[in-house]
Structures are given as structure tokens and as C-alpha cells.
Amino acid sequence: MKYFDYAATTPPYPEVVRVMSDMMQQHYGNPSSLHRYGEEADRLLRRAREVSAGILGVQPQELIFTSGATESNNLAIKGAAMRRGRMQGHIVTTSIEHASVYESCRQLEQIGFDVSYVNPEPDGTVSLERIQQAFRPDTILFSMMHVNNETGAIQPVEAAARWIRQHYPRAVIHVDGVQAFGKIAALPLHTGIIDLYSLSAHKLRGPRGTGLLYARQGTELFPLLAGGGQEQGYRSGTEHVAGIAGMTKALRLAAERQPQQQQHWSAQSDELRSHIADIPGLILTDVAYPAPHIVHFTYPGMKAEVVLHSLEQQGYLVSTQSACSSRRAQPSRVLLSMGMNPEQATGGIRISLGDEHTAQDIQQLAAALKQVVTALRPLERRSIQ
Incomplete structure (x- = not known):
């Protein structure tokens, strides 16, 4: 065959499989544990965070490891919308987003948020003019994918982000980068024009069940998962150290190639x-x-x-x-x-x-x-x- x-999923690089196999066999400690195995796992986790941040051009403390793009997008959309206990406000997104963004916005509508879904042109691109027309004084969040996962249309996310920064500086900007990273030139996250950026490892020949969310320093999020307070309190749950190590390897290979x-x-x-x-x-x-x-x-x-x-x-x-x-x-x-x-x-x-x-x-x-x-x-x- x-x-x-x-675009649905990718076979993992052989190097990724080797890294994960080694981690699962030799470094299986819980990174929250205080004994030697736990400290060793925590050290490897911190190293993976530093390497991933370097690849993306951001700070290590700005990365939140997740279970994949769906969780990253849910945390970005719902976490940003409901920060500080907010239960209402205006959100701008597009009608061509991945289901994890589109359905998150639909859920927020059910509890009191107002969402504008901007339609694309017939060529699959959402124009900057239509985005500008959708914004209102009470807009709190903008979410847009960099590359459409169905048609492959590249969206003007950088131009939109720069315009929003200038005219609506308090609005949080989220970009779903799942189909873009490793395929086209990376967005300049180091400039700070984007607040939140989602990635998934298995789209990059990495492991399933692993992803990350970049959250620019100072961006507030309401945590969706309560528990032990891992990932700076934003994503409780024992980290999948082997998966994170495999994702880091895949990120590096994808960026280089x-x-x-x-x-x-x-x-x-x-x-x-x-x-x-x-x-x-x-x-x-x-x-x-x-x-x-x-x-x-x-x-x-x-x-x-x-x-x-x-x-x-x-x-x-x-x-x-x-x-x-x-x-x-x-x-x-x-x-x-x-x-x-x-x-x-x-x-x-x-x-x-x-x-x-x-x-x-x-x-x-x-x-x-x-x-x-x-x-x-x-x-x-x-x-x-």
C-alpha cells in the first residue's frame, strides 16, 4: 500500500522510535517524584523543554506539554476565553477551522460567549479585510489556523496578528500551527505578535498522544485540568516523558529538513x-x-x-x-x-x-x-x- x-498522521521517524524506546525502558520515573529516578526524568523533561523552545525561538517556560493538538487548541480557546473567571465576551475565528477549534467555540457560545465565524473567499483564504470587519470593541480572542488541514490553503495569520496587535492590543491571538510547522516557513514567535500556538507531534513523524501549546509570557489561561499542578499549573497530569522526548526529536528533524x-x-x-x-x-x-x-x-x-x-x-x-x-x-x-x-x-x-x-x-x-x-x-x- x-x-x-x-495530513492525518505520519509514520514516526526511526530516530523517534529509538529515543522513545530508550526512555520507556531506562527512564520511566515520574518527573514529580523526589527520588533519583524522578529527578532523572525531570532533568530529561527540562532538557526537552529547552530544546523544543530553542527550535521554536521562544523561552522554555512558555511551553506547555499536552496530549496533542485537540487538547492544545481546547486549552488555548477555552483557557483564554475564561481567564479571570470570564463567562462572556466576543471571539473571532473562521468557519474553516479544525473541529477542535470550531467545536470549542461552539461550546463557549452555549455558556454565554459571542462568536463570529469569518467565511473564506472561494479560493479558500480568509481575507484580512473580512477579519477586520468582524472585530468589535469587546473582542477578547482571535483564533485562526496557519494552513487549512483539508484544502491546504495558507492563511494570512501573520498579517492578521500584526493588525490586531496595533488596533486591539488586549485581544489574545491564537494560531493553530499543526499543518504548517515543518511544511512552510515558521512563524516568528520570538517577536511576540502571537500569544498562543498549537502543535501536534504525530503530524511531524513524531508520536501520537503528544503535543504542545506555546503561551507567550504574560498570557493568562484558565486551566482545563485540575490536579497536581504540572506544567506550571496549566495542565495537571503526569507528563509523558518518552512522548515528549520523541516529539522534541521530531520537531528538530522537521525544522532542519x-x-x-x-x-x-x-x-x-x-x-x-x-x-x-x-x-x-x-x-x-x-x-x-x-x-x-x-x-x-x-x-x-x-x-x-x-x-x-x-x-x-x-x-x-x-x-x-x-x-x-x-x-x-x-x-x-x-x-x-x-x-x-x-x-x-x-x-x-x-x-x-x-x-x-x-x-x-x-x-x-x-x-x-x-x-x-x-x-x-x-x-x-x-x-x-
């Missing part, structure tokens, strides 16, 4: 798009600023899962919506917000590239896709009825 679903990989992915995605454009019935999702590792298209008149399973029978694994939403039998919220009709939004396919893919892999995938579409053409529209 050829795996083309790297990003410039070369971006060039590699860009060439492959350009070639793949040219092949898809030549297949009758398929419509490329023409985003204005595409991330190098994601190619998205729609097959109107055909359910996406039919295409997915047909490709799987040919030996190729792709995706429909984001992994967190793909099992829901409904049109994509992201594609609908871009102005696509329900038929188009039901037929979306995402192909996401990894560093192990070759030019031959791309050519073979394109040939298999053409074969699948040719075979499915007589079934068009009947599949969505």
Missing part, C-alpha cells in the same frame, strides 16, 4: 495537480496560496468515500475530509463555506504528501486515479442519492 494521508522538503513537496504537488487537471470529471480546488504537501480536488456526483475505497483497492490510501470528520456522512463544512454546492462538498478528496514519496509514486497514483474515475463514471450521481 502507498500511503498518501500524511523543512526548506528542502518544501521544495520537494512543491514539485510533486505541482505535477500531481497537472495530472488531476487532465482527468475529466475532477475539479481541482484552486486555493490561492497552497501549502506544498496538500492537494485537494472534488468529484461532483460521486461520494468521496467511493473514490477513496476504489483507490484503496488499487493500493493507494488517501483521505476525504480531515481525519476527525471523515467518518461523518455529510458534506464538508470547509468546502461549503468556500461556496461549493453540497454535491461538490460531498466529493472532496485530499491527497497529502510525505518525505518518502518519489516522482514515480506520484505518476503511479495519478494513473490509478484516472483508472478509478474511468471505472466510476457510469455511476456518477447515483452514488450520492
